[in-house]
Amino acid sequence: MSKISKIPHRLYLTEDQMPKQWYNLRADMKDMHDPLINPATMQPVKVEDLYPIFCEKLAQQELDAKTQYIDIPEEVLEMYKIYRPSPLIRAYNLEKALQTPAKIYYKFEGNNTSGSHKLNSAIAQAYYAKEQGLEGLTTETGAGQWGTALSEACAYFGISLTVYMVKVSVEQKPYRKAIMETFGSTVIASPSNTTNVGRAILKDDPSSGGSLGCAISEAIEKATTTPNHRYVLGSVLNQVVLHQSIIGLETKIAMDILGEYPDIVIGCAGGGSNLAGLIAPYMQDKLTGKANPRIIAVEPASCPTLTRGKYAYDFCDVGRITPMAKMYTLGSDFKPSPNHAGGLRYHGMSPILSKLYHDGFMEAVSVEQTKVFEAATLFAKVETILPAPESAHAIRAAIDEALKCKESGEVKTIVFGLTGTGYFDMSAYTSYIEGTMTDYVPTDEDLQRSFSTLPKVPEVL
Ligand SMILES: *Cc1c(COP(=O)(O)O)cnc(C)c1O
Numbered sequence: 001m002s003k004i005s006k007i008p009h010r011l012y013l014t015e016d017q018m019p020k021q022w023y024n025l026r027a028d029m030k031d032m033h034d035p036l037i038n039p040a041t042m043q044p045v046k047v048e049d050l051y052p053i054f055c056e057k058l059a060q061q062e063l064d065a066k067t068q069y070i071d072i073p074e075e076v077l078e079m080y081k082i083y084r085p086s087p088l089i090r091a092y093n094l095e096k097a098l099q100t101p102a103k104i105y106y107k108f109e110g111n112n113t114s115g116s117h118k119l120n121s122a123i124a125q126a127y128y129a130k131e132q133g134l135e136g137l138t139t140e141t142g143a144g145q146w147g148t149a150l151s152e153a154c155a156y157f158g159i160s161l162t163v164y165m166v167k168v169s170v171e172q173k174p175y176r177k178a179i180m181e182t183f184g185s186t187v188i189a190s191p192s193n194t195t196n197v198g199r200a201i202l203k204d205d206p207s208s209g210g211s212l213g214c215a216i217s218e219a220i221e222k223a224t225t226t227p228n229h230r231y232v233l234g235s236v237l238n239q240v241v242l243h244q245s246i247i248g249l250e251t252k253i254a255m256d257i258l259g260e261y262p263d264i265v266i267g268c269a270g271g272g273s274n275l276a277g278l279i280a281p282y283m284q285d286k287l288t289g290k291a292n293p294r295i296i297a298v299e300p301a302s303c304p305t306l307t308r309g310k311y312a313y314d315f316c317d318v319g320r321i322t323p324m325a326k327m328y329t330l331g332s333d334f335k336p337s338p339n340h341a342g343g344l345r346y347h348g349m350s351p352i353l354s355k356l357y358h359d360g361f362m363e364a365v366s367v368e369q370t371k372v373f374e375a376a377t378l379f380a381k382v383e384t385i386l387p388a389p390e391s392a393h394a395i396r397a398a399i400d401e402a403l404k405c406k407e408s409g410e411v412k413t414i415v416f417g418l419t420g421t422g423y424f425d426m427s428a429y430t431s432y433i434e435g436t437m438t439d440y441v442p443t444d445e446d447l448q449r450s451f452s453t454l455p456k457v458p459e460v461l
Pocket residue numbers: 115116117118145146234235236268269270271272273274275344388390391419420421
């Protein structure tokens with residue numbers, strides 16, 4: 001039953017209605033995901049193992065599967081209020097364009113300079129670093145959203161930040177680098193001569209354009225060899241999933257006010273952080289038997305982690321220095337084709353989401369990038385927001401579900417996550433518009449090749 005007769009286009013919660021705690025989905029999972037493994041000992045990671053790499057509070061959050069709700073620190077809430085609560089928008093114009101009886105809502109996370117949801121975790125991570133008295137952080141960035149988000153957060157809390165940015169991205173997206181530098185960050189094109197890993201790669205191949213895995217390895221080396229510095233990561237980790245729960249909690253409050261409950265919740269999945277955050281309270285309802293909405297992860301056909309990956313222990317980085325996680329993975333050596341412009345190119349998936357998918361609590365679909373950009377341009381025309389290519393994966397799946405409703409006449413309520421804006425992805429839009437964009441789908445042989453590099457982990461630990 002709708003509490004108001006005409007649902008507004010945009011619903012903004014008030015600051016008072018904003019959640020004051022993050023929700024830890026693991027507390028409601030009856031079957032827990034497998035533990036992180038320390039590759040040096042082949043034993044489950046202990047919290048002390050993580051202290052040299054991560055801030056202490058964040059290391060504790062990483063391994064905390066019990067505490068159901070965790071207070072959001074006051075200082076973090078203060079910065080959240082600069083751009084949150086984010087709007088929940090009824091896609092009336094998209095519904096009209098599709099002539100669907102479905103009701104489509106989206107939660108828009110692009111209302112900040114970084115242009116994505118990544119700021120939600122960046123703020124928390126920078127805050128805990130400050131609280132611990134650290135001087136600086138290091139991280140990597142590929143396309144640049146994470147580096148930008150963390151630069152914003154570190155500038156706000158007065159912490160220095162060094163960003164290792166994949167060299168080809170520095171060349172393709174010089175303005176992303178400029179934004180990070182505007183916030184005071186040091187941006188280093190990776191591979192670089194500032195680390196042993198970087199020097200070794202350059203010695204082998206002086207013209208290397210770099211990769212995300214290489215940038216991660218450089219950032220970790222820099223953090224662990226510089227006094228009072230730590231490393232931070234913007235996706236995949238349990239702590240990031242925790243911070244991103246703010247997206248779903250706000251969505252649920254807003255939907256409750258509207259008297260709505262989704263039949264289908266949809267999100268794009270790279271490392272899984274926005275999806276896990278968006279679905280958190282709805283997954284809670286599923287896990288506790290209160291409701292049973294469909295939950296759909298959408299990934300690129302060129303990097304099909306959930307739909308064609310293996311559920312196995314793997315490293316989170318190409319340099320093989322991070323702990324190993326049991327997750328859906330294509331193998332840490334997997335690289336999607338260079339023709340792939342649509343983001344979401346990570347080889348693994350959040351261990352929490354991997355477990356939930358494995359146990360049948362959610363579905364996954366993969367989509368080809370020309371279909372994704374078709375959805376993105378339709379959405380931009382009718383809803384007036386230029387979506388990030390990553391977000392457009394969720395748009396694609398939402399449109400497909402809405403079109404099924406058109407056929408069947410069912411009035412389903414669909415919610416999807418619009419994770420960000422695509423202003424730095426215009427070369428991808430151009431190649432779509434000019435018709436030069438191609439679709440790439442790896443063959444089974446391609447996948448077998450990268451599966452063969454999966455680490456061997458004893459069955460019983
Ligand atoms: C990074 C990013 C994603 C993918 O990351 P997840 O951890 O899977 O959420 C999706 N959309 C945008 C706009 C991003 O910047």
